[in-house]
Amino acid sequence: MSNTETGTHVSYLQHKGKYKGILSWLLTTDHKKIGLLYLYCIIVFFFVAAILGVLMRIELIAPGETIMGPQTYNGMFTIHGIIMIFIIVIPALPAVFGNFFLPILIGAKDVAFPKLNLFSFYLFLIGAIFGVLSQFIGGGAPDTGWTFYVPYSAESSTNVIYALIAAFILGFSSILTGLNFIVTIHRMRAPGMGWFRMPLFPWSLYATAWIQVLATPIIGITLLMVIAERVLKIGFFDPALGGDPVLFQHLFWIYSHPAVYIMILPGMGIVTEIFPTFSQKPVFGYTAILLSSLAIAFVGYFVWGHHMFTAGISYGSRWFFSFLTFIVAVPSAIKVFNWVSTMYGGSIDLKPPLLYAISFIFLFMIGGFTGLTLGALAANVQVHDTAFVVAHFHYIIFGGMGFAFFAGMHYWYPKMFGRMYSNKLANIAWGILFTGFNVLYFPLFIIGLQGMPRRYFDYLPQFQTGHVISTVGAFILFTGLILMVYNFVYHIKRGAIAPANPWKGVTLEWQIPSPPSHENFDEIPVITTDPYIFGTSTENKQK
Amino acid sequence: MNMSIQENHNDHIDSETGKLGMWIFLFTELFLFGGLFLVYAVFRAKYSEDFHSAARELNAFIGTMNTVFLLVSSMTVAMAITAIQKNQKKLAMFLVSVTLLLAALFMMNKFFEWSHKFEFKLYPGSEVLKNLPRGELLFFGLYFMMTGLHALHVLIGMILLSINFIKIKAGKVNQAHYLLLENSGLYWHLVDLIWIFLFPLLYLIT
Amino acid sequence: MFTGASNLADGVDRTFVFIFSVAFIFIIGITAFMIYTVIHFSRKKGNEAKQFTGSVKLEIIWTVIPLILVMMMFYYGWVGFAPMRKVPADAMKITAIGRMWQWEFDYGNGMKSTELVLPVNKPVRVALKSEDVNHSLFIPAFRVKEDVIPGYDNYLWFVPTFIGEYEILCTEYCGLLHSSMLSKARILNQADYDNWFNDFKTKVSQPEPDGYLLLRNNGCIACHSLDGSKLVGPSLKGLFGNERIVTSGNSQITVKADEKYILNSIYDPDSQVVSGFSKGLMKSYKELLKESDIKSIAAYLKTLN
Amino acid sequence: MKKEETHISSYTSHAIVLIVLLFLTAISVLVTGWHFGPFSVAVALIIASIKVRTVITHFMHMKFESLFMKLMVTGVFVLFALVIIITFIDYYLR
């Protein structure tokens, strides 16, 4: 049906609304445009934070001071962490791909509260600006690490307050996005789309949204308490004011552990869309994948203590948290097995999105198993707060969520912009990126095991080899990323016109023109089958 | 594909959708206070003696009065919704203004209570407070943070209710469309709910 | 990997070995399976996709097997960890004090050492105290680590099993010089230890000079050594009365390190920066040290030449 | 998305609810006079929970909402309780 329409339809990019020019973007309530606004902001911030990462790597190429002093270094990993976590990975997948594709995938014209959606974008922007400002005003870049551990964060003379406010506002933006998605999924599914006919990306967003709504307020209030502590001298956590520093860690991780699943679940959702399309085969174990998302979201709420194993928490809670940490790994395992089985017996087309999705599994496995290492009590004692942790979370965040993001970009780029990128360039960029990634982070596992602590500006000479290899990897990675971004930017105007359905996908976004029109669907589709039906039955999807 | 329809359609969210959104928002509010309750619980367990003696400093009578104000006001908003549903515009306006009045009384009480504390130099960071036993210090910290944040919510609720009053008067909130009033009502009840927990925890456990 | 030097190392290493073995098998296996699938079922070969959608039997298998494996991992971790919280009653008692960027080990009776010196094969319980922010005592070779949190009584214990010198690190971020908060654990045989201990005792029984106490209690020795070695700041040994090359403003000048210079270096460190070191590291101690204090410091520095 | 039928609660029912709530408040104020020792917190919290439940079901019209909504609200409270309990595994066993 889409082919007949490509001639006449007006894409959302050309759509004439109430406002003209730049305002048509800044005041839009179109979920697709808001998604793109997020995308552009996130790329800019990613660039800033990534440069900080590379600078840190250069500093670490040799022991002692190389290009910056300790104060600068400490500020750098703090801002690197804050930007990466609060401004990039937590919002990235829900706010970019969730906004753009959630309504389309469930056959809706928009999210439930379009204005709220725009509002949460502005909250995001304000929060992000606060975050960046904290670098430049007065007391110097905050130097507490992204975890803001009290008492240091209550004492540091740097701009910790700005960073706290930034995280607070960003948290609210994230809550509102989550709220919007839950209501959208409940109320706006196309007729005929029962809960179990919903594609799995929306399902993963649904699980994510609940975490966003129910966990984020805790960090909100915690950060407020730290602010009150600094400004009004009300004691909560700082022992100098009578407070309890371990309680801060509890509250911080009650949010921040579930937050790591906010980061990864939508990423898992994206690759779950990609495997069936490029294998031309229904997803294997639809129900299992769906239930495992919900299980991760639920159990993930109760394992926060594994970040505090050495903080002197009680023996009973140490093994309790360790036990639950291992339980929460099982749903992840289920997903991995279902993904590889989805490919098995298919007709596999190794295009860039699939390449990224497969490397997602590879890197996620490494990140996940090292997570298990961290979750084991005895092993955690050795590797807690070492470079091993740094490698674990870069593998799982950057290698997992980051690669899922790249996979999503390659998968949906034609739909979002109506153009094709160069496959060849994408493959080359992938090769460099993947190599660089492993060269960058793998050595950190080894020096971490040997006892190289994290957040170290300086280090003992025996760790140098690992650091040098790692720094070289950063540059390889850098090259790959630049190439990938170049591929996207160059082809956004010059690429070949994308067909409506370049990958022969069957979910709803492929049934409408590329790029979609302002309201996505001329007529709301009526769903009569399960989401992943390939082959002859494709036509049945549409009424 | 008619644009004007699209734009309007944004303004009129159907009531089930709006209410679901509001409930989810209330959950986040609940967890926002939940963090404070958690801190309270931990400190109480650690310093229960100090908490006992510190709670005695609070005036249970003012607390009880405020509880009554909030409970009654909760009823009046609930009634205002009934009135709107029955299309009794005048009555609805009256009930909303009673609610506002009760809220104002609550805030007044709060104001006197706080200024009384300040007179005795019991404010965050003061010397008197610093010399109290550790648990009492924490108790007062929590007291100011919890009631302060709660008072902020009362204020927001008052603003919402005032908007409702104006809209009812203008006929924008009416028998057919009263989602705004319903949601503001829900919000107001939440403010009440939180107070229902705060009251015994701060004032009664002596 | 690398050898552990305490009784706790085995339990930890066994956990690593088990988890890494499982990980290795799964990662290699699943990756190989993916590569095989991609090649064997390639669309280029004209493969038709088979339209199956799942299998309850398989789901159960790959829920149960990982569940068993992770429970085993949990078990290894727990068993390796449990002894770490069970201190034998006869353990020697030492208190480790963490303060911004320096470790100190209190042997009781005012005997405070900046190194942890211990006899081999004797259990030792280290109580952990912080004077300011969070720190974490980490001795990689012994596989021990616990956070040092103000207001809390945390502890760790171990039995050092080999003679030698081992690194002590701080692994909880504690501000500017977190990465310099290092020390050494020296494990001696019983006789050497006794000698060291007696020496130490006699040294301690002589009262410390005022200047030294000031340097120690204000954390100066975190950055300035007293034995000539270079830390974050220049060593204070051989400083007094000698020529210093300093950058003042934009020019390099040579000054004599007299009492005035020392006072200025402490009150306004950035005005004259010793060549080879950077500005901004040392903060002013104007509020913390009186001029009389600095007199005693200078007097003590004289004795170091 | 059919129009759900609206339930209109009567004024009297609201008034009755209020009386119940005031009554419970009175009880909890009075109860503080008698010393239950460690149980006084528990008693106060139980009464507060009953009050909260009453407000939610009646004033907030939860009794007219769908089963899903009821489950959701219960679930949120249960989740919060679990978080507190799990935190206390640390504090009580220390």
Ligand code: HEA
């Ligand atoms: C996207 C983010 C993300 C995700 C998904 C995870 C997932 C996991 N994480 Fe990670 N973690 C972080 C981000 C993330 N983490 C961050 C940012 C930190 C550091 C915070 C800081 O201090 O700054 C951290 C720190 C961290 C710690 C604390 C380390 C310390 O400071 O001491 C621990 C400890 O238990 C841990 C464990 C785990 C576990 C068990 C999982 C599991 O969910 C992983 C499950 C996955 C698998 C198990 C692999 C796939 C499965 C198979 C291949 C099948 C076969 C499987 C079996 C046989 C079991 N993580």
Ligand code: HEA
């Ligand atoms: C999403 C999460 C994320 C990502 C992607 C990264 C990416 C990188 N990180 Fe970081 N990192 C964190 C999250 C992340 N990090 C967190 C949470 C911490 C903990 C902070 C703390 O301790 O508090 C941390 C800490 C951390 C440390 C440890 C500091 C310490 O403990 O001492 C180091 C050190 O090597 C590091 C390095 C890097 C490097 C080299 C990259 C590189 O991979 C970056 C690669 C990117 C580029 C090289 C740029 C590519 C260029 C483009 C894409 C061009 C775009 C251009 C246009 C649009 C014009 N990071």
Ligand code: CUA
């Ligand atoms: Cu002390 Cu880090």
Ligand SMILES: [Cu+2]
């Ligand atoms: Cu975690």
